Amino acid sequence: MREVAVIGTGATKFGELWEKSFRDIGITAGLEAVKDAGITSNDIDAVYIGNMSAGRFISQQQIGALIADYAGLAARHIPATRVEAAMASGGLALRQGFMAVACGIHDFVVVGGAEKMMDVDDTEAIEILASSADQETEAFFGATYPSLYAMIARRHMHEHGTTREEMAEVVVKNHFHGSKNPKAQFQKEMSLEAVLNAPMVAEPLGMMDCAPLSDGAAAVILCPLSRASEFTDKPVKISGTGQASDTMALHDRKDICIHEATREAAKSAYKMSGREPHDIQVAEVHDSFSIAEIMAIEDLGLVKRGGGAKATKEGVTKLGGRIPVNTSGGLKARGNPLGATGIAQAVEIVDQLKGRAGLRQVKDARVGLTHNVGGSGSTAVVHVFEAGW
């Protein structure tokens, strides 16, 4: 198996991109990554796209070929593949692109993620999102993700003494980080009071505990590590990849305060990279809800079990803390265009390891991690990245 490097990154601003179409944003992110890598489109051997639901948001399927076509790659007939696992679609696409390079079938692969969510009304968007929960036992009966994560939050409060204020600290931190990211959907800080006083969505989760609906796209360029030095002085190696599944329905889990899929995916990625949680210097985790980040940092082993809320309040995961988490602003402040999210996480970690993360730079970071979740924890994918120089 060949070692795989990331040699370029690109992303659109995330947010309400009314003036741009799905194909526009996909191509913008891809071309930025191509330019950043210093390759040309003639070098590209394959395209992978993470996308959750263009078939419903914009009535367009087969979007691998669509993006390849509108990026001018149809003339070269390169393969283009879409991968989907709800909100983990981007992370899974990255893993498939990794395998394509690792096995030797392709050399230069663009892995993109894109979603255009604002072209439908909010009610329809919520229904589309919920269709990735178990339709027969959850979505059909009206369960939405805020309601499922509200149950998780309640149980976490009961088990570990987590408070609404501590959950709100996740939001305050991620908005603080987002304020330093020129591509974030929300670039302003938010006070603890503002988070706590926001309207309730599903108690104990208020509006500000939930990641927004977003449009956006992100892309990375992969190639064999052995060739990366031709294009960059600072290749970033993907040293570990792990993916795992769990039950679709929340009620089938033994302990809803644990994402077993995250734990198993992390175990695989740590093992493959030879790293352990204490080696990770910066992480992008799936904070679709404030409680989700608290669970994630516990399940990934970045903090101790049940200690996620306290660690957040103590600043452990804030820029300058022991292990900065979601320096991009995370899903909460950077935005959450579903299929793009897993790739945007990789973009942030690569930019951090290359030392070009601007005002949100984690000093001397050489090992980072991404963590992308589908559904209420039914799919999880974890990647470990390392400075390859």
Add this chain to the structure above:
Amino acid sequence: MREVAVIGTGATKFGELWEKSFRDIGITAGLEAVKDAGITSNDIDAVYIGNMSAGRFISQQQIGALIADYAGLAARHIPATRVEAAMASGGLALRQGFMAVACGIHDFVVVGGAEKMMDVDDTEAIEILASSADQETEAFFGATYPSLYAMIARRHMHEHGTTREEMAEVVVKNHFHGSKNPKAQFQKEMSLEAVLNAPMVAEPLGMMDCAPLSDGAAAVILCPLSRASEFTDKPVKISGTGQASDTMALHDRKDICIHEATREAAKSAYKMSGREPHDIQVAEVHDSFSIAEIMAIEDLGLVKRGGGAKATKEGVTKLGGRIPVNTSGGLKARGNPLGATGIAQAVEIVDQLKGRAGLRQVKDARVGLTHNVGGSGSTAVVHVFEAGW
């Protein structure tokens, strides 16, 4: 890169499966393949699923995790990934499963394909299908696949003298083959007159020139060739894989009588396997329309350019002919549950090479090919299979 074998196959009957749900058929096909391989579910390392549009047909996304869960694999948290490229979703899932084994990340992989199309009315089904054409320049303006392929057929008639009768011969042949397949949707022969007298859908394509809407699922088990002999005396090797893209819209092609994506995918698969078209002894090709099979056998090099219609009329592609094509009945008679189709093709070729294709057995077949197309030719994927003993 490790060599990859198929050690088991399974499939549901294709057709109008009103009494079964999507999850039922996915699991039925998978378990049959597991049993056929002689492994247990504890051996499985990963699941790949080809599916075009469960998100629209049954409002269910994240179906990789769904199938893994309902197959009882959630407790082991194995990774499950859905791949989509319209009607080529199954073929692409097979290719991703191949890479996962080839690169060494997984040993035993189930690759399934499934689609449940009958739970929506016909008008909605047609709209869902069309959403994999270019929405902005084709589908939005009312173009459907029959109308796009009708233009291809018209042009093929003009360029190569192909006649309606010759196209109908594809249908007669595939129904003849389907009559020998106990899992086919249509198991009765059809006369040339019946095909020609069927109501028009989009001239010159009548109802019988078009593949049906179907429910169904199929699955194969992959493992490293080096381990295949532990499970079977007759492992089938996947010796070549190729995938390619083309423009989304038909009007952007230089020559609509050629699927460049098919030609490029075949070129890659032939090169990787060291085989040439004349080595292929049995093939499953994408006959979504009668004209599509004629193009396919030309583009794959199985007959000469422009000679597809004549070769069909002469019986070259019929059981007993030089190169039997679609011995399963093809999309036309076996049925076309979109995401399942590419996997069902692999099931048929593996069963042929193992000498267990019953009444439709091609004598002494040792090299076979599958060809799966998305859209009007925007995606194509080709695999070469060989008897591995």
